[in-house]
Amino acid sequence: MTTISLQSIDKSYGAVQVVRNLNLEIHDQEFLVFLGPSGCGKTTTMRIIAGLEHPTHGTIAFDGKRINEWGPQERDVAMVFQNYGLYPHMTVAQNIGYPLKLRKVPTVEHEARVLQAAKRVQLQDLLHRMPRELSGGQRQRVALARSIVRKPQVFLMDEPLSNLDAKLRVIARAQIKHLTQELQVTTIYVTHDQIEAMTLATRVAVMNEGVIRQIGTPEEIYNDPHDTFVASFIGSPAMNIFEVQTNASGMAMMQDQNTGIKAPAQGQWTMGFRCEDVKVCDSQSASLTTEVFTFELLGDCTMATAMFDEKLLTVKAAKDCRMQSGDPLHIKIDPQHVYWFDRQTGKRWRQT
Amino acid sequence: MKRIPAYVWLLAPALLFVAAMALFPLLYSLVLSFREWKLAQSDVPGQWVGLDNYWYLLTDDPELMESLWATLIFVGFDVALTVLAALCAALLLQKPSRMSTFTRILLILPFVMSPALIGISFRFFLNPEFGILQFLLSLVIPALDGRIWLADRWLSMTAVITSDIWHWAPYMTLVILGGLASIPKETQEAAQIDGASHWQVFKDVTFPQLKPVLGIVLVLKTVFALKAFDTIFTLSNGGPGTSTQTLAYFVYHTAFHYYDLGYAAAAAYLLTALLMICSFFYLRLIFKK
């Protein structure tokens, strides 16, 4: 049973504050993903959990016990680094076995556990190779094997897939998911790739500028974003977010065009809608008309992009739709899937 | 009791040793330079004379004046010619080829040879009767025929400078080659595409990017030239007379031939002061990055 609790964590490097007043309870056996752009503080937060950094203020506790002063050796966590951190002068077997060697595990058991860990990631035939002889994907699996060879309280993974090519990434992602489910260990995962977050996590913590903007299940994050940052960060392509103004009858107007959607109240709003919730239609039923900027064939669908209000507006269309740059684009927004945000604060408005 | 941080244990052996072996003698020398101590007369340091040693050193000692002059000539020509030769050699060896790879390996050798041996070797080569260099040079330059190198002030200085260049220039060439390698080739290629000739590429693109390395090389070489002792000792013994006696040699001579220890300490501190000026420039260059 390992719960991790972070209370009022601050981390500054000199004058630069990287993590601000972070509060978080991580439940046993959950797969928590820290998601955010570069520099948002997600890696720092994880390193604080690992014991590689110490918080400037705040408390971190494992199972209720305060562990601020504990070094990484004492915390019984396992970590997979972005660049894997393999020991260049040791074989694969020695790399995987190093944590066991440190704990003076007897030889027979040591070898058995190394073999078992290697088998779990299909590395059993490469045990005698040196890291420099391995491909990127193989190195990543060595790092994984090293982290599972002992039974740690927590798995920490720092962007482990970012150095792999796209195809390998999909395979490795599946492997990680399967592995962590099988081993039933609390896992904390850092990434800037929202697809990884959505597919792997039981909960996602979206971070920006040192603060957690929203924490919830992937579904909650996607369908119920708290603010414009989360809304635009999740989803690929990004959600269409535009500034609108109500007209006399309370309809939202985008650049003098009536969207056909009623705003929650009079005034200025920020309106968001995903590309799959806006449809291409004919000029009769359209609420917005603009011009195609680019048109992309994606195989299973097509994507039409327009420039609206100096921003890109993306519309997902059927895979047999065909358009050209410059063609007129008539679209209709689905009123059921519109998100409203406060114009000033960016916070999501919800019907009470 | 507060835990002693790890780095203290790591640093302690080296730092304590350096403190003992460097600081202590430095301070001792300093104190000594304010006293008079002629070993021939007394077994222990003599009385306190304050700044007299320094005063005499800087105002009244003709031998020191000559030594400073010799130091100026030695260091000036040595550094300038070494850096120039190293730069030319580096440019020559820049393009990869079998010959340049072979030559680069050769460049390590003069540096690992004992400077004392180099001095001895050149002394041998310049021997008036059977020195090979003396012979070959006098064929090429008739004015040198019959001249005894080590009996002539200027030839002697030339020999000393040359042997030091022989020792250091190859190493400096390697350093500059390293500097050249770190210049992005794209900058040079872009200039060529823009129409620059080889000389212009060097002048406008390569050289400006090489300046930091050259700065370091210049300062380092100056330091080593000021410290140079072994070669002078074995080649010319400071001679003829005292004409190739640089400051470093002067200190040795004063201490171990005249046995005038207090005075030698003062001269040593003068040399140290010069070196500290150089090291100041060096550290500034290094830490500009």
Next chain:
Amino acid sequence: MTSTSIPIPGYQPTLENRLWTFVQQALILLLISSITLPIFWMTITAFKWPRDVYSLNSAIWFEPTLTNMVTVFQHPWNLGNKILNSIAVASGAVALAIPMATLAAYAFSRYEFRLKKTIFLTVIASQFLPGAVVVLPYFLMFKELGLLDTRTALILINLSIVLPYAIWMIKGFIDAVPIEIEESALVDGAPRWRVLAEIVVPTAIPGIITAAIFSFTLTWNEFLFALILSKQDALTLPIGLIGFRTDRGDLWELMAAGGILITTPMFILSLLVHRQFIGSLTAGSVR
């Protein structure tokens, strides 16, 4: 023409370019000869009878002999003894310097603390001290301790000469070790000292060896302190060389033989690690 040259963009084999290439190749040859000829000359001198050394007539076509190589080991020159001293002093100094320097270099590389920069600069700056300013206090100090003319004294002195260089070079190599493998080891459960011993040092070993060889070379060739501080028992090879200066004149053939003995080990050592040697010399200075 060198067939393995990399083609220069826009290179036309005009007469002017061909001439220029020829000049460059000639200059490189000149460079090579300026390094190899003196070494060559000294080497053959070691194998000449004195009569061939002291005259230029039989300088090239001479009758080779090994007598010089044998004579230098005999009385009164006893180069064998001096070789042993040199080996002892250099090995001793390096054996002490490298561990001390590695620990200090690790501290400078991986830790932050107040005055770190100042202390580092002071250590590095100590290589700028002239031997002249410390040789006298050392002389007196060792005289008091009764350590004049001992290998111990020379080891201590050379240790202090070599430490700044060793710390500087090794720090450069430790800087190049990716911090992630150390963090991996920490997370795996290794205490700091094991991280250093089992992870960092093995990874930085090429650089540490290079620093060791560099330091060995410095000590092997060290002259001033050996001159002043040793008289009979602790004489090292460089001083042995001047021993060939007699009242009757310089015994060049013996000096040359001694020269071969003192230089060959250094040549071999430096060629063994020449790739890192070049890399570290340039990296350390250019930084």
